[in-house]
Amino acid sequence: MFKPITIKDIAQALELSPSTVSRALSDSYEINEETKKRILEYAEKHNYRRNPIASSLRQGRSYSIGVIVCEVANSFFSQAIDGIESVAYGKGYHVIISQSHDSYEREVVNIQHLANRAVDGLLISMSAETKDFSHIINLHDQGLPIVFFDRIIDTFDTHTVTTNNREGAKKATQSLIDRGFKKIAHLANAPHLSITSERLEGYEEALRQNGIALEESLIRYCHHGGRIQQEVEEAVRYFLALPEKPEAIFVASDRLSMGCLSAYNNLAPKDRHPAVAGFSNSDVLDLLQSDFTCVHQPAFEMGRMAMELLIQLIESKYPVYDFDNVVLETELISR
Amino acid sequence: MFKPITIKDIAQALELSPSTVSRALSDSYEINEETKKRILEYAEKHNYRRNPIASSLRQGRSYSIGVIVCEVANSFFSQAIDGIESVAYGKGYHVIISQSHDSYEREVVNIQHLANRAVDGLLISMSAETKDFSHIINLHDQGLPIVFFDRIIDTFDTHTVTTNNREGAKKATQSLIDRGFKKIAHLANAPHLSITSERLEGYEEALRQNGIALEESLIRYCHHGGRIQQEVEEAVRYFLALPEKPEAIFVASDRLSMGCLSAYNNLAPKDRHPAVAGFSNSDVLDLLQSDFTCVHQPAFEMGRMAMELLIQLIESKYPVYDFDNVVLETELISR
DNA sequence: CTGAAAGCGCTAACAT
DNA sequence: ATGTTAGCGCTTTCAG
Numbered sequence: 241m242f243k244p245i246t247i248k249d250i251a252q253a254l255e256l257s258p259s260t261v262s263r264a265l266s267d268s269y270e271i272n273e274e275t276k277k278r279i280l281e282y283a284e285k286h287n288y289r290r291n292p293i294a295s296s297l298r299q300g301r302s303y304s305i306g307v308i309v310c311e312v313a314n315s316f317f318s319q320a321i322d323g324i325e326s327v328a329y330g331k332g333y334h335v336i337i338s339q340s341h342d343s344y345e346r347e348v349v350n351i352q353h354l355a356n357r358a359v360d361g362l363l364i365s366m367s368a369e370t371k372d373f374s375h376i377i378n379l380h381d382q383g384l385p386i387v388f389f390d391r392i393i394d395t396f397d398t399h400t401v402t403t404n405n406r407e408g409a410k411k412a413t414q415s416l417i418d419r420g421f422k423k424i425a426h427l428a429n430a431p432h433l434s435i436t437s438e439r440l441e442g443y444e445e446a447l448r449q450n451g452i453a454l455e456e457s458l459i460r461y462c463h464h465g466g467r468i469q470q471e472v473e474e475a476v477r478y479f480l481a482l483p484e485k486p487e488a489i490f491v492a493s494d495r496l497s498m499g500c501l502s503a504y505n506n507l508a509p510k511d512r513h514p515a516v517a518g519f520s521n522s523d524v525l526d527l528l529q530s531d532f533t534c535v536h537q538p539a540f541e542m543g544r545m546a547m548e549l550l551i552q553l554i555e556s557k558y559p560v561y562d563f564d565n566v567v568l569e570t571e572l573i574s575r
Numbered sequence: 576m577f578k579p580i581t582i583k584d585i586a587q588a589l590e591l592s593p594s595t596v597s598r599a600l601s602d603s604y605e606i607n608e609e610t611k612k613r614i615l616e617y618a619e620k621h622n623y624r625r626n627p628i629a630s631s632l633r634q635g636r637s638y639s640i641g642v643i644v645c646e647v648a649n650s651f652f653s654q655a656i657d658g659i660e661s662v663a664y665g666k667g668y669h670v671i672i673s674q675s676h677d678s679y680e681r682e683v684v685n686i687q688h689l690a691n692r693a694v695d696g697l698l699i700s701m702s703a704e705t706k707d708f709s710h711i712i713n714l715h716d717q718g719l720p721i722v723f724f725d726r727i728i729d730t731f732d733t734h735t736v737t738t739n740n741r742e743g744a745k746k747a748t749q750s751l752i753d754r755g756f757k758k759i760a761h762l763a764n765a766p767h768l769s770i771t772s773e774r775l776e777g778y779e780e781a782l783r784q785n786g787i788a789l790e791e792s793l794i795r796y797c798h799h800g801g802r803i804q805q806e807v808e809e810a811v812r813y814f815l816a817l818p819e820k821p822e823a824i825f826v827a828s829d830r831l832s833m834g835c836l837s838a839y840n841n842l843a844p845k846d847r848h849p850a851v852a853g854f855s856n857s858d859v860l861d862l863l864q865s866d867f868t869c870v871h872q873p874a875f876e877m878g879r880m881a882m883e884l885l886i887q888l889i890e891s892k893y894p895v896y897d898f899d900n901v902v903l904e905t906e907l908i909s910r
Numbered sequence: 911c912t913g914a915a916a917g918c919g920c921t922a923a924c925a926t
Numbered sequence: 927a928t929g930t931t932a933g934c935g936c937t938t939t940c941a942g
Contacts (some may be wrong), residue, residue, distance in 0.1 A: 244717075246919060257929045262921060272927055289691050293631045294919035297934050302628065312672075313653030318646070334688070337647075337672045339660075353669070356624050382579075513612055521909075524833055524859070583936060592913045597937060607911060634919050887927035 245288050254282060265290065296358065304334035305550060306354035307363045310342040310465065315494055316539045318364070320389065324363060331551055332352050340367040342467045348375045362552045366393060368430035368465030377472050381491040385553035389546040392434045399549040401542050401566045405435050408535040408570035409442025409490065412517040415533050415574050416488040421515060425458040425486035427475055427496055439492050458567025460484055462496060472499035480508055491518030502508035528541070533574040542568060580623050580680060589617060600625065631693070634900040639669035640885060641689035642698045645677040645800065648830055651874045652700070655724065658878025666886055675702035677802045683710045696720035697884045701728065703765035703800030710728025720888035724881040727769045734884040736877050736901045740770050743870040743905030744825065747852040750868050750909050751823040752785050756850060760793040760821035762810055762831055764800050774827050774854070793821055797831060807834035808842070814844055826853030868909040877903060
């Protein structure tokens, strides 16, 4: 029904060859300024748009990259995506976003889908459920450039962008200790995530340095990253049922904080809510609980960096063997 | 570096022609079951993936659709996207998400980008800032299928999916009246949005039916849809400075509710906060203010429907002149 | 039921 | 500085 104008049409109209037109449109130095101007003007006037599909097929590149995150409705990831896009658009790349919803199955399907869709590279933050990495390793082995951010696989030779999770967790826990709390619980993410163990370490270190004994019974994991509110509620019920209830909780993520505060709201009167500190990039969570202290990750910057590293990989003429593992610092926002 | 296997490779290996292989792979009835099986098995074994770019070029279709929303970090839109994806994946379409951040400029750029990127159709929810629709009209005139959802342009002949905004607003306002409030303000979205006038109508209707005089001075618009927190704060300051402060506010959107509650938190002691009811698909807003009554839109369903209508347009053999304007009901969730 | 051949729109090596 | 030609991988007439 609608037939866009092609390079051939322009060539015909201007009595030139398609190659000349193609070159002029990509501003090749070989083309006479005069001719170039004529072509550009004609193209502009007739609203010519390069057909990216044909171009991709010819060049073997799609100028699009895929992003896999657990969900976009999450402050951290939406900010990271903004960072990714800020770089991508500038360099002529298109960003295709895909959500795993922290489900292993959907992650596999989506990654296949994207790879299949001929993206030039992948930006991945692992789903909480994923324990088997073969679907990613396969693609990587086949030569698809991949950069991990936030939730990484450490047994993987490629660029990564993370935050200093250990230090962030330590700061958050320390802030609770400074407020006089001793019995500090930890609501953790899925155990096999990179961020989980790092944040756990920071929590433990803070306790140790303050001479507080670590109690395993005060640590609860959420195997689906809080995707299922029930698992968070169970953890909260557990805390509430303890003979010695925690005075404070260090929560590992935004989503968990949300679920945790919500569960306490439902299950216990306000005066029995513990103090909470946790990782969060939300701009509303502090409203929920006015004394909510949060560890803020530089999400935008992380997205930016990850995208830049990915483009580096994609555009490198030679195989890259030297990988960057960027670690950015967190910021503690206390009230 | 990485060279995927092609139809030609399979044809060569099996001593068949590429056309036979192609047909077998798309399960054509013309192909001998035996041959088909051989081909499918070989393809499977060698991990063949159809090159979607070549396929698109040939077929003149990309099997991808573009979605433009103001932002994904918004419960309503993220739920709508889930709905869109649920249909898209089932029908073999790919979804490319793009955010306008309620900025006219970004909306134009992104829509161009998507159209340029050869999507088969567009699912659009207008940005709050957009008053000039020519960028969309152009594409539509060129034959690009477009379906609007939530924030529509009514002077546009195509399918639309919305909620009954008037009725929803009326219910929310009525709930405030039922709680005994008489002086009810309205914090509205950008004035030129379709949803804004409809929700305003509902608000006015509820007041009228209860014999409450409409006071223009109690209505404040946020021209950037609350994208700029400052504009929300200004409105709240305005309400707080009124000689007769509103006892309750009907807020037009999630984002505005967030900003509004946040602003009150910062600007006034808790006992001076008005009751609030508003449109929202958030699962946390009620935690902010326990008596927050919200009008919930069937976001997932809206996304689903919009996508189905779009596919209908795309796959229709003949030009479509008969358009559906689906209106779904809202649900009032009161506390 | 299978094959040959053309072509989607663009680009790049190889002329000239 | 411009043109010729071939081909990316796939689909689809048309022919057998």
